[in-house]
Amino acid sequence: MSTALAQPVERENYLNKHYGVGSWLFTTDHKRIALLYLISITFFFFIGGFFALLIRLELLTPAGDLVQADTYNKLFTMHGMVMVFFFLIPSIPAVLGNFLVPMMIGAKDLAFPRINLLSWYLYVIGGVMMLHCMLTGGVDTGWTFYAPFSTEYTNTKIVEAGLAIFVAGFSSILTGLNFIVTIHRMRAPGMTWSRLPLFIWAHYATSIIQILGTPVIAITIVLVAAERTLHLGIFDPKLGGDPLLFQHLFWFYSHPAVYIMILPSMGVVSEVIACFARKRIFGYSFVAISSIAIAVFGFLVWAHHMFVAGISVYAALIFSLLSYSVAVPSAVKVFNWTATLYKGSIHYDAPMLYAFGFLGLFTIGGLTGLFLAALGINVHVTDTYFVVAHFHYIMVGGALMGYLGGMHFWWPKISGRLYPEGWARLAALIVFVGFNLTFFPQFVLGYLGMPRRYYDYSHMPEFQVLNVLSTAGATILGIGYLLPMIYFLWSMRYGKPAPDNPWNAAGLEWQTQSPPTTFNFDQEPVVTWEAYNYDEIDAGHREEVHVVG
Amino acid sequence: MAGNVDALYIFLLIVTGMMTLLVFTCVIYFAARYRKQKGVLAEKIEGSIPLEVTWSIIPFFVFMAIFLWGAVVYFKGRTPPRDSTEVYVVAKQWMWKLEHAEGQREINQLHVPVGKDVKLIMTSQDVIHSFFVPAFRMKQDVVPGRYTVAWFRATKPGTYHLFCAEYCGTQHSGMVGDIVVMDPAQYEAWMGGGSTGPLSATGEKVFAELGCATCHRTDTQGRGPNLQGVFGKPVLLEDGRTVTADENYVRESILEPGAKVVSGFKPVMPTFQGLVSEEQLNALVAYVKSLSNAGPTGPKTASAPQNAPAASKGTQVE
Numbered sequence: 001m002s003t004a005l006a007q008p009v010e011r012e013n014y015l016n017k018h019y020g021v022g023s024w025l026f027t028t029d030h031k032r033i034a035l036l037y038l039i040s041i042t043f044f045f046f047i048g049g050f051f052a053l054l055i056r057l058e059l060l061t062p063a064g065d066l067v068q069a070d071t072y073n074k075l076f077t078m079h080g081m082v083m084v085f086f087f088l089i090p091s092i093p094a095v096l097g098n099f100l101v102p103m104m105i106g107a108k109d110l111a112f113p114r115i116n117l118l119s120w121y122l123y124v125i126g127g128v129m130m131l132h133c134m135l136t137g138g139v140d141t142g143w144t145f146y147a148p149f150s151t152e153y154t155n156t157k158i159v160e161a162g163l164a165i166f167v168a169g170f171s172s173i174l175t176g177l178n179f180i181v182t183i184h185r186m187r188a189p190g191m192t193w194s195r196l197p198l199f200i201w202a203h204y205a206t207s208i209i210q211i212l213g214t215p216v217i218a219i220t221i222v223l224v225a226a227e228r229t230l231h232l233g234i235f236d237p238k239l240g241g242d243p244l245l246f247q248h249l250f251w252f253y254s255h256p257a258v259y260i261m262i263l264p265s266m267g268v269v270s271e272v273i274a275c276f277a278r279k280r281i282f283g284y285s286f287v288a289i290s291s292i293a294i295a296v297f298g299f300l301v302w303a304h305h306m307f308v309a310g311i312s313v314y315a316a317l318i319f320s321l322l323s324y325s326v327a328v329p330s331a332v333k334v335f336n337w338t339a340t341l342y343k344g345s346i347h348y349d350a351p352m353l354y355a356f357g358f359l360g361l362f363t364i365g366g367l368t369g370l371f372l373a374a375l376g377i378n379v380h381v382t383d384t385y386f387v388v389a390h391f392h393y394i395m396v397g398g399a400l401m402g403y404l405g406g407m408h409f410w411w412p413k414i415s416g417r418l419y420p421e422g423w424a425r426l427a428a429l430i431v432f433v434g435f436n437l438t439f440f441p442q443f444v445l446g447y448l449g450m451p452r453r454y455y456d457y458s459h460m461p462e463f464q465v466l467n468v469l470s471t472a473g474a475t476i477l478g479i480g481y482l483l484p485m486i487y488f489l490w491s492m493r494y495g496k497p498a499p500d501n502p503w504n505a506a507g508l509e510w511q512t513q514s515p516p517t518t519f520n521f522d523q524e525p526v527v528t529w530e531a532y533n534y535d536e537i538d539a540g541h542r543e544e545v546h547v548v549g
Numbered sequence: 550m551a552g553n554v555d556a557l558y559i560f561l562l563i564v565t566g567m568m569t570l571l572v573f574t575c576v577i578y579f580a581a582r583y584r585k586q587k588g589v590l591a592e593k594i595e596g597s598i599p600l601e602v603t604w605s606i607i608p609f610f611v612f613m614a615i616f617l618w619g620a621v622v623y624f625k626g627r628t629p630p631r632d633s634t635e636v637y638v639v640a641k642q643w644m645w646k647l648e649h650a651e652g653q654r655e656i657n658q659l660h661v662p663v664g665k666d667v668k669l670i671m672t673s674q675d676v677i678h679s680f681f682v683p684a685f686r687m688k689q690d691v692v693p694g695r696y697t698v699a700w701f702r703a704t705k706p707g708t709y710h711l712f713c714a715e716y717c718g719t720q721h722s723g724m725v726g727d728i729v730v731m732d733p734a735q736y737e738a739w740m741g742g743g744s745t746g747p748l749s750a751t752g753e754k755v756f757a758e759l760g761c762a763t764c765h766r767t768d769t770q771g772r773g774p775n776l777q778g779v780f781g782k783p784v785l786l787e788d789g790r791t792v793t794a795d796e797n798y799v800r801e802s803i804l805e806p807g808a809k810v811v812s813g814f815k816p817v818m819p820t821f822q823g824l825v826s827e828e829q830l831n832a833l834v835a836y837v838k839s840l841s842n843a844g845p846t847g848p849k850t851a852s853a854p855q856n857a858p859a860a861s862k863g864t865q866v867e
Contacts, residue, residue: 069719142716148693149676149718153642237694240805243677244692277583283596308679309690310697313627317620324612328605335604336596338572341579343592348584356576363572367565374615376557376622380686383679383714447558449683451714454722460710535593 013416013515028113029518034099035414036120037090040127042485044086049481051079056438056474059467064456072455073140074156080143085165086127088399089257092264093175093210094123096406097203099414101179103509103516104197106188106525111181119174126168133160142453144254145220147235147246151227158228162221169214172260176210179203188508190527197507197531198274198281201288202267205295209256209263212299217253220246247309251302259298261395262362263291265402266333269355272409273337275505276352277344280532283336290329297326307378316375323373330366334359345538349503350424354405357432361397365390368443386446389439397435404431404484411488412498416515419491423483431480437473441466506532551704553622554686560618564611626687629700633668634661637748637831640671640678640691643720645711648828650835651740652747657726659711661703662736668700670796670834674827679715682728690715696796696834703730752836755829759821773818774811780841785812799834 010016014031024032055075058066067075098116102109110116133139139161141150150158183204187196223234224246233239235246274281281287303311303319337359346352368390371377381387408424411417445466450457457463501510506529512521529536583591635650636659647655661667671680673693680699681688689699703709713724731739745751756762764773780799783791787810792798801808803825806818825833 064722069722073716073719073721140718144716146677146716149716153676153718237692243694278591280593280595282594283601286596286601307623308688309677310692310695313624316623320619320623321616324609324616327612328609331608332601332605334572336601338575338579339594339596339600341576341583343594344579344583345586345589345591346580346584356580359576360573363569367568370565370612370615371558371561374557374561374619374622376554376619376626377561378619379623379626379688380554380683382688383681384683449681449710449712451681451712451722453716456722459725534591538590 010416011513012517013513014518015416015515017518026117028109028117030098030102030110030113030116031414031516031518031520033116033120034095037094037098037123040120040124041087041090041095044082044127045481048079048082048087049478051075051082053474053478055079056471058455059457060471062456062458062461062464062467064458067455069455070140073142073453074138076453077139077142078134081139081161081165082130084143084257084395085168086123086130088261088395089172090123090168090175091261091399091403092268092406093179093203093206093260094119094171096268096403096410097179097206097264098175100410100509101182101200101203102186103512103520104200104507105183105186105191106508106521106527107182107186108519108521110178111186112178115174116178119171119178122171122174123168126164126166126171129160129164129167133157133164144250145224145246146250147224147227147243148237148241151224151234151246152231152236152238159225162225166218166221169218172210173214176207176214179207180211183207188525188527191508192527194285195527195529195531196288197267198270198284198287198291199264199267199507202263202270202291205291206260206263208292208295209260209298213253213256213260216249217257220249220253223249244306244309244311247306248303251305252299255302255305256295256298258391258394259294261399262402263294265358265399265406266291268402268406268409269337269358271505271507272351272355272405273340274532274534275409275503276347276349276355277341278347278534278538279340279344280530280534281336282339282342283332284531287333287336290332293329294326297322297329301326304373304378305382307375308382320373320375320378324370327366327370327373334363334366348425350419350421350428351405351409351503353425353428354401354408354431357428357435358398358401358405360432361393361401361435365393365397368393380449381446383452384446385442385450385452388452389442389446392439392442397439401431404428407484407488409503410509411491412502413509413514413516415488415492415495416498417491417495418498418502419484419487419495423487427480427483427487430476430483434473434476434478434480438470438477439473441469441473445470504537506534506537551684551686553625557615557618557622561615564615568608626700629668629698630666633666633700635668635670635835636661637828637835638669638671638680638691639674639827639831640680640713640724641674642676642718643713643724645680645713645724645726646828648748648831649740650748652745652751653740654745657711658729659726660729660731660736660739662733663703663706663730664733666700666702668698670696670698670831672696672800672827672830676717677715678713678717678724681712681714682709683712684709685728688714696800698796703728706730706732747839748832748835749839750836752829752832752834752839755825755832756836759825761833764818772814774814776837776840778841780838782841784809786810787812787814787816796834796838799837800830803830803833 014029058072137157139156141154226232227234231239233241235241235243270281301323304323307316411419445463450463498514500514508525637648639646645657647659671691673691678691679688680691685701687701689697707730709728711726711728764771765776779794782794784794785791792809804822806820807816810816
């Protein structure tokens with residue numbers, strides 16, 4: 001280990017330029033803010049994961065024996081809220097996006113560094129409110145807050161949880177705003193739109209959703225709070241309201257929110273596959289445009305969560321049709337990534353294993369979406385474990401695999417250290433196996449008719465075997481998630497110093513030192529090559545553009 | 550229903566299975582075949598527009614086929630056949646209250662005859678619930694403040710799970726029950742016991758108790774419309790719109806009489822919100838319905854013209 005520490009003088013970089021708590025809490029450096037986010041969302045990830053573990057333990061036996069019904073209801077509610085609003089939505093954009101967007105386009109920072117810091121503070125305020133809410137009683141409505149249960153019937157802390165999400169939502173809006181302005185205004189000379197990394201395209205599409213969608217959930221939360229405190233009669237039919245109005249408003253944000261989670265992950269996977277296949281992404285412009293198409297179509301499909309809620313059959317018809325329209329660009333992406341492998345030179349480094357994992361899980365998640373979008377089948381499987389399995393394949397299998405792949409890919413850049421490759425490959429394998437064992441049985445459970453959000457299934461003990469499999473898988477999955485955290489932390493102290501470009505990758509972020517200096521580049525880079533010109537790099541045609549003195 | 554849904558499900562399993570196999574085979578084959586080798590560089594391939602078009606168009610048409618099939622199955626499942634047996638369902642935290650049109654009341658259990666279409670007219674007393682019978686591949690949210698409708702036809706005697714599928718609070722997972730499907734003979738025997746008379750008769754009593762008959766008279770002189778033969782017919786409203794007098798319209802007219810006033814009448818009816826229970830509402834709906842069901846077709850057609858004069862008379866009363 002001493003060899004790892006043997007480098008006597010570290011170059012000045014964003015990590016060692018300033019020391020002290022203040023230099024972190026008042027930083028406007030997008031890279032430091034990314035790390036602040038990394039620490040915060042990891043904290044919430046393990047809280048949410050702990051809830052998930054308790055849920056799976058309760059379901060090990062049909063009877064409700066580990067916790068009380070009310071506790072269980074709070075567990076799945078808090079699991080959903082924490083994971084969706086405090087982990088998945090900020091995950092890739094706020095950590096990797098924050099770190100990489102400026103660097104990938106050759107900028108010194110985001111367009112509004114102070115707003116960037118503000119967004120982290122908003123996230124932390126929202127997070128503290130959520131923690132306080134959880135510690136003082138929590139919420140039991142499910143993360144979906146369906147009215148009139150949430151507005152008139154539950155006596156848990158709806159308003160407080162709602163406000164926490166409201167505040168965190170502004171953090172998400174500000175991040176999106178910052179990215180859009182940065183991508184428009186701060187690209188280095190020569191970094192044309194058609195040369196942008198697909199990671200940037202994905203974040204651009206994500207930002208559109210964050211800006212247009214998040215205000216709607218904020219409005220919805222305010223309406224719920226108003227109805228709860230003032231009994232206004234917006235959603236509760238007893239007061240003259242309409243409970244379906246709530247669902248329309250809620251899903252108008254919360255369906256596109258799924259794309260906030262998955263689009264950045266698709267961006268990561270595009271970068272990783274290109275690098276480890278040593279090729280330009282097959283059909284670059286189709287992959288780029290499909291991100292925008294997903295963002296746009298994603299706003300038009302929300303009522304597919306409501307096929308049995310009491311909407312008209314004609315509305316159901318339209319929303320089913322539109323849901324298939326969003327499936328096309330997703331399929332196009334998968335085909336393009338697959339075709340990228342063709343005649344490549346494929347390296348099996350850890351990030352690539354995660355990308356393969358993403359491909360497998362996202363394909364299954366996406367294809368099971370075809371079942372749910374089919375009206376006749378939706379009636380049977382909606383609100384069952386089939387849905388639970390489907391969205392975990394997308395949001396955890398897809399989004400989280402991409403996040404972990406990205407963390408492994410850019411960790412040398414972020415930390416300046418190399419993680420132990422063998423452990424990283426092992427973790428990728430464990431996550432993949434554990435994930436499938438956890439969630440695949442749930443598809444079967446769902447089709448057999450097990451409803452979600454049941455803490456006690458003693459009425460149907462026939463479901464136990466599949467539940468035991470799922471719980472066993474969750475245990476394995478938990479280990480798979482702990483491993484990277486352990487070896488990433490380990491590598492910060494004991495890992496070998498990372499070279500500037502350990503993967504010999506094409507992006508601008510690899511042209512600066514690892515870890516980068518505070519302003520990323522000593523001089524403004526000039527881009528004269530197309531994105532992913534791996535053929536030129538590997539043939540030695542592209543000169544390494546050292547923009548750091 | 551189960552057969553239709555399963556057929557589509559199996560079709561989808563095959564289609565998606567093939568797509569998965571295609572993608573996975575390609576990924577695994579390419580990953581193995583083109584693994585890093587010394588001295589071999591990746592080939593430069595930009596993309597291919599014909600390929601992009603192909604793999605956009607083919608999935609699109611496959612998706613459209615799935616969409617159409619799914620829509621057909623859905624339409625069948627959403628449209629109760631005429632002459633279904635009717636059961637009124639009231640959901641509350643955390644139980645199912647069911648009442649047959651013939652008057653039998655049940656809790657968390659529903660007895661139905663095999664081979665008969667059963668239409669469920671459902672509402673909730675509190676939060677949203679969902680009536681889910683996995684064996685029938687049938688699910689419908691039960692929403693407070695309105696009726697939602699579902700139907701099924703059981704094909705095999707037996708006992709089947711009934712679940713609440715929409716999270717509804719503490720004992721959500723305790724809101725379960727059974728659908729007992731019986732042979733017609735057994736069912737008749739079961740029906741023989743414990744009835745308080747048909748639901749519509751209960752409704753008639755409520756109708757009288759609440760004094761509805763003072764205005765909704767059976768002639769044309771009432772301050773409110775004559776209700777004979779109204780159910781299931783289009784009704785012309787004061788604001789020129791036309792609505793069909795279905796369960797939801799009758800319900801709304803009782804709870805919120807001013808919302809859709811029949812053409813020719815004044816909004817003089819008081820609201821019964823809070824004065825009638827969900828069960829009484831159901832009975833009233835069943836009663837109003839029975840006024841149109843006196844015979845198979847006769848009274849229906851006969852009552853239609855009755856309706857129109859009633860409305861015009863109302864205008865004269867103004």
